[in-house]
Amino acid sequence: MKTIQYMFLALILCLGIASCSKDGDLIYLSPAEGGQLSASDGNVVLSKELNQSIVLSLAWTKINPKVSDSHVSAPNLLTTTLQASLSSDFSTVVTESSESNQSKAYTGLVLNTLAKNLGAAVDVSTPIYFRLKVSEGSNTEAAYSNTAKVNITPYLVDMSIGYLLTSKQDATDMKLASPTSNGFYTGFIGATAWYNYFLQEGDGTVWGNLGADNSAFMLSSDNTKWNFWYPGQTGCYYTVVDTKKKVWSALYMPSLGVTGDLNGTMVYERAQNEWIFVFNATTAGSATLKISGTGKQYNYSTSTEDSKAIDTPLGFGASASTLSFGSSASDITVNIPSTGTCTLILNLNNPKAWSCSVVKGDATPTSVNKYVYLSGIDDGISGNWTFDNYVTLYNESDLKYEGVINVNSKWGYKFYTTKDDWNSALGTASGTSDSGALSTTGGNIPAPTAGYYLFDVDMKNLTYALTGVSTVAYSGFNNDWSLTAMTPTSTAGEYAAPVTVNGASPYGAKIVINSNWDMFYGGSNGTLKYKGANIIDDATLATGTYTLTINLITGTYSFAKQ
Structure with a gap:
C-alpha cells in the first residue's frame, strides 16, 4: 500500500515538473505560516579556545509545507536535511x-571542521550558506527553504x-609531535611516578586509556575512557601514542652517558626536560661525542610491571641542529665556547626539534619549589589521596611554607615536594599532630581533629607546626589597630566583614589569626601574603563602606562596594 502511495505521489510530481516554465526549475518549499531558516550570528570568528563552546545556532519553525507549483500536491511525510556550501547556489561542495528537530547548535570545533571540509581558507572570513532540503521519499523532487548566510x-x-x-583534562605545557599529522605522536616527557594524563589532538579529540581492567597502554577516545598512567619511576620517558593502532608506550631512560671527546654521565632535570653534563673544558672549539643509554620499555605487553619491562638500547645522533633518536647512537658535533667550566645540554622540550649544545659555565638549574603538597590531609572529604592541597613558599631564604587547609584525614598524611610524585614524600620522623620533624623514610603524619588549620612548614630544617584557626580579624584601616572580627561564609576558608574606608591608612592593614599578632597576612593585588607587607588597597579606594572578603585556603582577598 505504501509503495502505491509513493508511485501515485511521484506521478503527481512528474506532472508538476512537466508544467514548469523551463527544464531544471526547482520546486521551492515555503512554510505556510512564514517559517524561516535563521542564524544566531552573521559573523563567527573561530579559535581553538572556542572548541567546546556553542558559537552558532540555526533555527527554523515547524514546516507545514506547500509547494510553489499549484499543480503539485504537498507531501505529508517529510525528510529534512540541513545543507551547507561555499556557494549561494550550492553548486560546489555541499x-x-x-x-529531526527545529534547530541545530554548532560548537567551535564542529563548525571549524565543517568549514575545513567545505574548503574555506584558514584565518579568512568566508561566507558559508545554509539551507534546508525537504523531501518525501527518495523518488520525489526536493523542496528548499530560504538561504541563511554566515x-x-x-x-x-x-x-x-x-x-x-x-x-582533570586541564592544559599542561607538555606535548608530543606527529610531524606528518598521521596520528602517530612521539616525544620526551618528564613524568612523575604514576603520572596521569590525557592526550588531546588538534581537532579536539581526547585520548585516554581503554576503560577496562588489564588494559594498560591501550587507547580509547570514548566517554568511558580512563586517564593514561606512567610507571612508578619519576624521570624521562620517550613516549609514543599511536591513535591508529590504539596503543601507546613509554621508554623509561634512567641514565644517559656521553662518550667521545667528552666522557661522563648526564643528569636529568625534569622541570626543564633537559639532560645536562657539567665538565671542565681544556680546549675550545669543535667536539664530537655520542649520547646513549639503556632504557626500560613499557607497553601493553608489559603493563607497568617493572619486572616485565624490556631492556632497550637507545641513543641520539645526527647534527647538533637536527637530532635523531633511535636504538643506537651516532656522532653529534658541538661547539665548546671556551675553556673552563662548561655545560653540555640535551634539550628535549620541543618534540619537533631536539637540540644539543654547550654553554659556558655551570648551567645546573637552581630553583625553589613554590609549593609543597599534602596528600591524605582531606581524604575524609574527597575520598582519595590527591595533590589538591598545598602550602605556599613565604620565606625563600629559610625555605618556609604556609597554608590554611580544611583538614579531615582518616589515616594521617604526608608532605610531597613534587606534585603527582609519590616518591617525593616526607613523613614523620617524630612528633605529634601539632608539630614534629620530617623524614624521607617516615610514616604517615598523625592528623588532628577535623577543622581549619594553619600549617607552617620549614623545609630547611624539615619541621612542621599546625595551629587551629579559631578567629579571623582585620586591623589597621583608618589607622585603627583594634581587631574587627570577620565572619565565616558558606564557602570553605572564606571570611567576610564590612570595612568603612575614610582614607588611606598610613601603615596599611593586616588580617590577624586567633588574635595573635605573629600570625598575620598582608597582601597586594588580591593575593594574601603570610607575614607579608600590609594591605594598602585603601590608598586607591574611594571613601565609603566595602565588604572585605578573604579566603585563607586560596590565599585571596577582595573589596566590594556596598
Whole structure:
C-alpha cells in the first residue's frame, strides 16, 4: 500500500515538473505560516579556545509545507536535511546532515571542521550558506527553504601536535609531535611516578586509556575512557601514542652517558626536560661525542610491571641542529665556547626539534619549589589521596611554607615536594599532630581533629607546626589597630566583614589569626601574603563602606562596594 502511495505521489510530481516554465526549475518549499531558516550570528570568528563552546545556532519553525507549483500536491511525510556550501547556489561542495528537530547548535570545533571540509581558507572570513532540503521519499523532487548566510573565519587545525592534559583534562605545557599529522605522536616527557594524563589532538579529540581492567597502554577516545598512567619511576620517558593502532608506550631512560671527546654521565632535570653534563673544558672549539643509554620499555605487553619491562638500547645522533633518536647512537658535533667550566645540554622540550649544545659555565638549574603538597590531609572529604592541597613558599631564604587547609584525614598524611610524585614524600620522623620533624623514610603524619588549620612548614630544617584557626580579624584601616572580627561564609576558608574606608591608612592593614599578632597576612593585588607587607588597597579606594572578603585556603582577598 505504501509503495502505491509513493508511485501515485511521484506521478503527481512528474506532472508538476512537466508544467514548469523551463527544464531544471526547482520546486521551492515555503512554510505556510512564514517559517524561516535563521542564524544566531552573521559573523563567527573561530579559535581553538572556542572548541567546546556553542558559537552558532540555526533555527527554523515547524514546516507545514506547500509547494510553489499549484499543480503539485504537498507531501505529508517529510525528510529534512540541513545543507551547507561555499556557494549561494550550492553548486560546489555541499555537506549535509539529517535533522529531526527545529534547530541545530554548532560548537567551535564542529563548525571549524565543517568549514575545513567545505574548503574555506584558514584565518579568512568566508561566507558559508545554509539551507534546508525537504523531501518525501527518495523518488520525489526536493523542496528548499530560504538561504541563511554566515561569514565564518576558521582556524588552522594543527594535527602535528598532541597536547598532554592533566587527569582533570586541564592544559599542561607538555606535548608530543606527529610531524606528518598521521596520528602517530612521539616525544620526551618528564613524568612523575604514576603520572596521569590525557592526550588531546588538534581537532579536539581526547585520548585516554581503554576503560577496562588489564588494559594498560591501550587507547580509547570514548566517554568511558580512563586517564593514561606512567610507571612508578619519576624521570624521562620517550613516549609514543599511536591513535591508529590504539596503543601507546613509554621508554623509561634512567641514565644517559656521553662518550667521545667528552666522557661522563648526564643528569636529568625534569622541570626543564633537559639532560645536562657539567665538565671542565681544556680546549675550545669543535667536539664530537655520542649520547646513549639503556632504557626500560613499557607497553601493553608489559603493563607497568617493572619486572616485565624490556631492556632497550637507545641513543641520539645526527647534527647538533637536527637530532635523531633511535636504538643506537651516532656522532653529534658541538661547539665548546671556551675553556673552563662548561655545560653540555640535551634539550628535549620541543618534540619537533631536539637540540644539543654547550654553554659556558655551570648551567645546573637552581630553583625553589613554590609549593609543597599534602596528600591524605582531606581524604575524609574527597575520598582519595590527591595533590589538591598545598602550602605556599613565604620565606625563600629559610625555605618556609604556609597554608590554611580544611583538614579531615582518616589515616594521617604526608608532605610531597613534587606534585603527582609519590616518591617525593616526607613523613614523620617524630612528633605529634601539632608539630614534629620530617623524614624521607617516615610514616604517615598523625592528623588532628577535623577543622581549619594553619600549617607552617620549614623545609630547611624539615619541621612542621599546625595551629587551629579559631578567629579571623582585620586591623589597621583608618589607622585603627583594634581587631574587627570577620565572619565565616558558606564557602570553605572564606571570611567576610564590612570595612568603612575614610582614607588611606598610613601603615596599611593586616588580617590577624586567633588574635595573635605573629600570625598575620598582608597582601597586594588580591593575593594574601603570610607575614607579608600590609594591605594598602585603601590608598586607591574611594571613601565609603566595602565588604572585605578573604579566603585563607586560596590565599585571596577582595573589596566590594556596598
